[in-house]
Amino acid sequence: MFINTLPVRLRIDERGVEAALRQTHETLARLLHHEHAPLALAQRCSGVDAQAPLFTSLFNYRHSGLPSAGQPSSDGADEAYEDSFEAVSSLERTNYPLAISVDDFGEAYLLTTHASVGVDVDLVGQMMVEAVRGLVESLEGERSSELCTIEVLPEGVRKQVIEGLNATRNDYLSTKCVHELFEAQAMRAGQAPALAHGNETLTYQEVNVRANRLAHHLIQLGVTPDSRVAICVHRGPDLVIGLLAILKAGGAYVPLDPTYPSDRVAYMLEDSRPVVVLTHAGVGAAVEASLSIGVARYSQSVPVIDLCSSKGGWADCSDRNPRVEGLTVKHLAYVIYTSGSTGRPKGVMVEHQGFTNLAFAQKAAFGIKSSSRVLQFASPSFDASASEIGVTLAAGACLCVAPAEKLMPGEPLLELMQYHSITHVTLPPSALKPCRETALPFAPSTLIVAGEAVSPDDARVWSEEVEMINAYGPTETTVCATTFKLDAPWHGAVPIGRPIANMRVYILNARLQPVPKGVPGEIFVSGDGVARGYLNQPEMTAERFLADPFVAGARMYRTGDLGRWSADGNVEYLGRNDFQVKIRGFRIELGEVEAKLIQHEQVEEAAVLALDYGGDKRLVAYVTGPETLTSEVLRTHAQQMLPHFMVPGAYVRMDRLPLTLNGKLDRKALPMPDSLAYVQREYVAPDGEIETHLASIWSDLLHVTRVGRQDNFFELGGHSLLAVQLVSRVQKVFDVSVPLYELHIAPTLQEMADRIALEQRSGDVDGCLVKIRAEGSEPPLFFVHALGGNVDYAVTLSEWIDASVPVYGLTATGLQPGEVPLRDVPAMAGRYIATMRQVQRSGPYRIIGWSAGGMVAYEMARQLRASGQEVAFVGLIDTLFRSNAIVDEMQMWLPDDETARELAQRERAFLLVMLQHDLGLSKWRVKSLAKLDTVEGIVAKLAGTDDDDEEERQFYQRLNAMQYAFVEAIEVYEPEALESYRGVHLFAASASQRNSPTLGWDILAGDNINVISVQGDHESIVRPPRGPRLGQLISKVLISKQTEQASIQESV
Structure with missing residues (x-):
């Protein structure tokens, strides 16, 4: 009860066993002079916080020897004392996580272990025995052997963590x-x-x-x-x-x-x-x-x-x-x-x-079959793309590819996956949040998350919706080393699982010795997937790729990740042990970002942190240098040197970086960035109700205290995923839909507010006008919307049209509340001409349209020429002269009675056709929806019936009505020939030309139409990678002085 406790610090290092024991003996001998000092005094002298324990393990050595047999005590009192007591039971308690007691009986020792609940006390005892055995054997044999090399794991435990948990051999x-x-x-x-x-x-x-x-x-x-x-x-x-x-x-x-x-x-x-x-x-x-x-x-x-x-x-x-x-x-x-x-x-x-091993292992782990449809989501410059492409094609499944803008998390991604009926998709966890914030269904049945740690909240939500698999693996181990399939619903932290086929995972300490379950260590990966090394970097290869000490002739990769084995044999990921981070699935070495910043001539020192803003990790740079090092200067430099995902969002200039007592950078002392850390223009307060509300939204999303009307969303730390959230909030707050691409065109607060105000005004003739690029010395080019009603495709093409040509878009009437869709092509053309003349009062005019939009562009040219205006260019992008395919397909969904002629029934039939073609719903799903009698009923079934979904339901009803009106208008439209006019240029997709090189236009135009063949199909020619080529071809025609030119034929 009154035993004094001495705090002792022991060093387990490369010293020999005998030297280590002598050092420990000398340390104890010195400390015995202080045995009467209270622990409170030791705590104060140590500098350890008063609330923290001074030590967490206790060693108690007790001399418990009894007198030899036949040797009487000095006065015989011991015998009388012992006879007066009966031992019933005894119980020892300790307040320390680990307590080791040694009872010395003279000829034998008794070792007793006490441990906290949750600790395998039997294993601790076995490890103590192994340590003592190893110590004794070293003293009897090679006393100079290093103390740190003594094996403490029992043979059975060692065999389990090295072999049992790595029994992954699979032919x-x-x-x-x-x-x-x-x-x-x-x-x-x-x-x-x-x-x-x-x-x-x-x-x-x-x-x-x-x-x-x-x-x-x-x-x-x-x-x-x-x-x-x-x-x-x-x-x-x-x-x-x-x-x-x-x-x-x-x-x-x-x-x-x-x-x-x-x-x-x-x-x-x-x-x-x-x-x-x-x-x-x-x-x-x-x-x-x-x-x-x-x-x-x-x-x-x-x-x-x-x-x-x-x-x-x-x-x-x-x-x-x-x-x-x-x-x-x-x-x-x-x-x-x-x-x-x-x-x-x-x-x-x-x-x-x-x-090859990856292809077989992931095919089995993910359940990929020949009937599967896998989305290619990752950038080709990241190793996840190798998995998506190689595993899918090796399994005989269908790989679905799409341009980057279609893969934007949220509605674009969800719509794409529905269209292609995706069954398997691999996403970084950061892409899940935007997908949760939309009412669209999640098409894939299997969701693989990889690239960064998945939160317990995401795991709980998504594990109930789909089969969810957590995958882990550095690029150096061929994409994937472990997988874990989540039970539904999942609760708590998500393990990274067990090694995949023919791969092995070790959790080792700093001396490359295995650690038991529950003990943290560094993750090492061995097996068939370990890479050859780093190109042209032999020293770094030797540092990271080591000989596997447990399998002869094999190699293992040092990941730099920390982990531990859980009781059930899965690996728990515990973070990094260096300065590497993962943000939105991208692996980033902070040192590389720092090195690029230091290349700026005025930067003296640089440090970079990844800070968490409510689950959104962002890079923050800290630099020292003159006051001329503004955030704008540093961001411009970083953008020139680094990929977009490695560009810091905030920059903090300091007089000097904080150091620890040892003279090293004290990262914990680096301050949170203030408003000056972001690229901010000269502050002008928000003007009006829209700008004020919008500034509040920006401030909340970007975690900045002040937003001015000239500030740029991306310069304030915004990125693609935050842009998706911004568009979603604008929809809810202002009841308008601002396309994501417009945020890139007009990224300042004032510009976005102006766009919102424009959307809120209904009935204005210019409500359908979209300004894509207003600058330029040449006459502008006007893009007409296609069936979707928007001009998204025009934004892609505009980037590759000569900068001297201003570009505008003309969107459909009928999408906004209160608007009535136009059901006549000449009426559409008349409205768009009136809108166009607000920008350009007189000719020469340049007009172009994709798909059905080409018909409207053609009619606009006819009306303009009839009124005496000059039309220098008419572009038809893969526009068929006659196509009744949609109308023909509608017949199967129309009732057999006289109601088939009613507009409501025709709009319903059109919606069912579009659900199968545009959204990619299965035929059986469409048949199920066809049991509903009205458009309203079908939309409610798809979008939900909650009050919060009412606005979305109304929008989809307006969209369907507008699209059907467009189809109906095209069906009855009879285009007239433009006599002696050679300004019509047909940009035809090669896939569309199989039946007719001119897509049927030769019936009307004869030889007066210029046909330009573009490799691809109806969709791909307006999207990257083929879209830019189409933009260049359009630009080539526009900048030519001879608009009535011979046919340009390009075979690709």
Whole structure:
């Protein structure tokens, strides 16, 4: 009861066993002089906070020896004392998490362990025994052996965490490459869908033939096993076919993101030294220039191939599967660059064996079958894309690809997944929140989350909706190392699970020794998926890729992640042990961001943190330097040096960075950013009710205290996911719909408020006018909406139309409350002409329309010419002269009685057709909805019946009415010939020209129509990657001095 306690600090390091014991003995001998000092005094002297425990483990050594037999006590009192008591039971308690008691009986010892509830006290006791045994054996043998190398895990426990939890061996086609698995699928089911893009679908046979021809061409250009081939294209079929072709040729693909800064693209090229570069015209002049610069740094003779050009020379190459001599699964499949702490990205070299194992392992883990439809969501420059593409095509499933704007989390993504009937999608957890904030259903049945930790709240919500799988794995382990399937409903933190087939996971301490369940350590990954290493970085490769001490001849990767084994054998992720973070699924080395900031001539020091703003992680930069280092200067510098996801949102200038007592950067002492940390224009207070309310929304989303009317949403720290939330809040607060793209066109508070005010005004003739680009010296170009009623497609194309041409859009009438849709093409044309003249009073006019919008553009030209106005250009983008397909399909949904002629029934039938085509609902689902008699009933079934859904239901009813009115107008419209006029240009999708090169317009226009063929289908030609090429072709016509020109024919 009155035993004194001495606080002792022991060092477990590389010292020998004997030296460590002597040091401990000397320490105890010195401390015995202070044994009467109270612990409170020791606590005050230690500097440990009074509320924190001074120590958490207690060692109690008790001399419990009894007198030898026959040896009497000094006065015989002991015997009398003992005889007067009967021992019933005893109970020891302790207030410490761990207490070890040793009773010394002279000839033997009794070891007693006490531990907190939840700690395996038996295991602790076994470990103590192992430690003592190891200590004794070392003293008897090699006394100089290091103390820290003594094994404390019992053999059974060690075997369990090394072997039992890693019993993942599973046979697979380990000698085959992923492209060979794809070829087998093309042989087995050649007519099965392989790629879906918009309304275009390519079969396995079609994809295989295209990839084979390009692969043979690459072989002719010198591609051999382990050769690297760079590919810099936008998402789409060209990307997938290009990757397959590179693999078939024996090369390793190196994906380059066209949105990266030119300096980064040039560095990747210089570092990877590809023998061929694949690209297409859609990447833009700036990227093309950076490609040329990067290639020139190491070679003057590397071919750069445009995949959209018929001049590539592979159209006549063999369509048979190439067989590359010497190619094995030990050759490289791809090199993907990740963020590097040195300031330069590092290329991870992944071999075919790991890629093939991934295909088999994830196919089983995710339940992917030939009937599955998988979304390709990740950027091609991130390793998750390898999983999406390789696993899907190796399994014989359909891969659905789409341009970036269609993949924006929230309504765009949900609509896309419905359209394509997606069954499997892999998303970063940060993409889930925008999807929860919309009423649209989540189409996939399987949701894989990866790239960052998933919150318990998201896990609870989504696990009840779909089959949810948490996947974990660094790029260096071929995308995925572990998976965990969540029970529904899930509660609590989400583990990263167990290793996938043929992969092993170790939790090791700082000395690479295994730790038992419940004990934190660093995660190491071994197995078939471990990458070869880092390209051109042998020292970093040796540091991160180590020999596997538990499997002879194998290698393991040091992840830098912390974790522990749970009681049920799953790995719990505990964060990073360095300065690497993940934000919205992107892996970022803070050191790389810091290194780029320091390259600014005025920055002396730099530090970067990832701060959490209500679940939204953002990068904040801290720099030292002169006062001229404003947030605007630093952000501009960062944007020129770093990809968009690595650009800090806030910049804090300091006189000096805080240091610890040891002289190291004290990151915990760095302040939270204030309003000066964001790029802010000269402050002008919000003006009016709309700007005031909007500023409040911005302030709440961006966590800034003050927003001025000239401030830019993205300069204040906004990003794509926050933009989705902003548009959603604007819809709720102001009852208007502001398209997401308009935030990029007009990102200031004043500009957005002006757009909201414009939307709120109904009845004004200019309500249908959208200003896309007002600047320019040439006559403007007016885009007419298609069936959807908006001009989203025009924004994409405008980026590739000469900057001297102003661009405007004309949206449909009938979408806003109180508006009546127009049911007559001449009436539409008349309204749009009146709107157009508010911008341009007289000709020459330039008008263009996509799909059915081309018909309206044509009628506008007819009316303008009839009134004596000059029309310099009329563009028809894939506009069919006659098409009754939708009207024909409506017949099956119309009643058989006389009510079939009623407008309400025709609008209902039209809605059912569009649900199947535009939203991708299954036929059985549409049949189920067809049991409802009215449009209102169908919309309520889809959007919900809560009061909060009323506005959404009304909008969809207006949209359906407007679209049907448009279809009805086109059906009865009889276009008239424009005599002796050669200003009509038909930009026809190659897929649409199979039946008629002129899409039927030769019946009306004869030879007076200029036909420009564009590779792609109806949807893809207006979206990246093909959209930019169409924009360039339109621009080429507009800037030509001769508008009545001969036919431009481009075969791609």
